[in-house]
Amino acid sequence: MHIPEGYLGPHTYGAAWAAMLPVWVVAGRRLRRGLSARLVPLLAIGAAFSFVIMMFNVPIPGGSTGHATGAPLIAILLGPWAAVLAVSVVLAVQAFVFGDGGITALAANCFNMAFVMPFVSYGVYRLVAIGAAARSVRRTVAAALAGYVGINAAALTTAVMFGLQPIIASGPDGRPLSCPFGLNIAVPVMAAEHLLIFGLVEAAVTAGAVAYLARTEPELVAPATVKGHGTP
Amino acid sequence: MKTRRLWIIVVILALLTPVGIWLPERLRAGDAWGEWGPEDLAEEVGFLPRGLARLAGFWRAPAPDYAPAGWEEKPLAVQGAAYIGSALSGLLACAGGIWLLGRWLAAKEEARAP
Numbered sequence: 001m002h003i004p005e006g007y008l009g010p011h012t013y014g015a016a017w018a019a020m021l022p023v024w025v026v027a028g029r030r031l032r033r034g035l036s037a038r039l040v041p042l043l044a045i046g047a048a049f050s051f052v053i054m055m056f057n058v059p060i061p062g063g064s065t066g067h068a069t070g071a072p073l074i075a076i077l078l079g080p081w082a083a084v085l086a087v088s089v090v091l092a093v094q095a096f097v098f099g100d101g102g103i104t105a106l107a108a109n110c111f112n113m114a115f116v117m118p119f120v121s122y123g124v125y126r127l128v129a130i131g132a133a134a135r136s137v138r139r140t141v142a143a144a145l146a147g148y149v150g151i152n153a154a155a156l157t158t159a160v161m162f163g164l165q166p167i168i169a170s171g172p173d174g175r176p177l178s179c180p181f182g183l184n185i186a187v188p189v190m191a192a193e194h195l196l197i198f199g200l201v202e203a204a205v206t207a208g209a210v211a212y213l214a215r216t217e218p219e220l221v222a223p224a225t226v227k228g229h230g231t232p
Numbered sequence: 233m234k235t236r237r238l239w240i241i242v243v244i245l246a247l248l249t250p251v252g253i254w255l256p257e258r259l260r261a262g263d264a265w266g267e268w269g270p271e272d273l274a275e276e277v278g279f280l281p282r283g284l285a286r287l288a289g290f291w292r293a294p295a296p297d298y299a300p301a302g303w304e305e306k307p308l309a310v311q312g313a314a315y316i317g318s319a320l321s322g323l324l325a326c327a328g329g330i331w332l333l334g335r336w337l338a339a340k341e342e343a344r345a346p
Contacts, residue, residue, distance in 0.1 A: 006287035040334035059261030099293030177283030
């Protein structure tokens with residue numbers, strides 16, 4: 001889902017930068033107001049987890065690979081705005097240091113994985129988990145659904161960005177200047193991969209982590225249902 | 233709450249990351265869809281889109297594909313070690329980056345409302 005350098009034309013990556021700048025500003029303001037001594041170390045762990053979990057490439061035998069992102073998990077635990085910043089930092093490190101995702105495409109990748117994914121995941125989670133106890137089955141199911149729907153939403157916006165390129169810009173010879181695959185290929189392929197496989201991987205990671213943390217750190221998973229933070 | 237245990241989990245995961253290159257190698261799985269290098273793309277579709285070719289060399293990452301440049305042909309064990317090194321240095325960079333960002337935002341908040 002990391003769009004490499006050059007797969008998006010200037011119109012698309014430019015629009016993505018324009019879209020992400022206000023999102024980063026709002027996320028920064030939100031976080032600044034809610035910033036507590038407790039939140040920053042958790043954000044650091046969230047970003048570190050996201051970076052590491054993205055290195056577990058899951059193969060489709062004979063085909064392509066994909067991986068979970070951890071973005072839905074961060075959104076569930078720390079809120080979608082915190083996830084915007086944490087995942088954006090991860091994507092920046094991946095692009096600049098490891099060449100994973102383009103620099104010009106960085107804002108586009110942030111739009112998909114650090115904006116669409118955490119917000120969709122958070123919405124699904126809130127809708128399904130509302131009022132559930134920390135260790136309830138419903139909360140685990142909500143986390144799984146959040147991961148599954150979130151990564152699929154991001155796969156869709158990514159596929160649309162890829163697929164729009166042949167429509168937006170072709171050379172005088174009629175050949176596309178950037179990503180050569182249209183919507184008719186990009187959307188079904190990305191959707192199928194994520195609906196059938198990578199969505200389940202993100203669901204398992206999110207649900208597994210939430211179920212584990214509900215046992216060990218219930219105040220992190222369901223602050224409203226735990227009386228007297230920090231007491232056993 | 234204790235964050236130490238969570239850090240230990242993340243570091244253990246980092247040590248296990250070579251699974252993420254060995255498994256795709258065993259099952260003959262390639263790049264993620266849409267993440268092919270320019271040469272592979274050109275081979276796939278028969279030409280290299282001109283705009284893509286222009287931007288492709290825009291940035292030279294120090295450790296492309298999570299290993300030092302030029303290590304693609306090294307034995308898988310060496311690649312695994314490089315992958316672990318990338319996981320550890322990358323997670324430090326991510327945690328450090330968000331920590332600095334948090335510190336900066338906190339300082340701005342203090343300056344605004346002393």
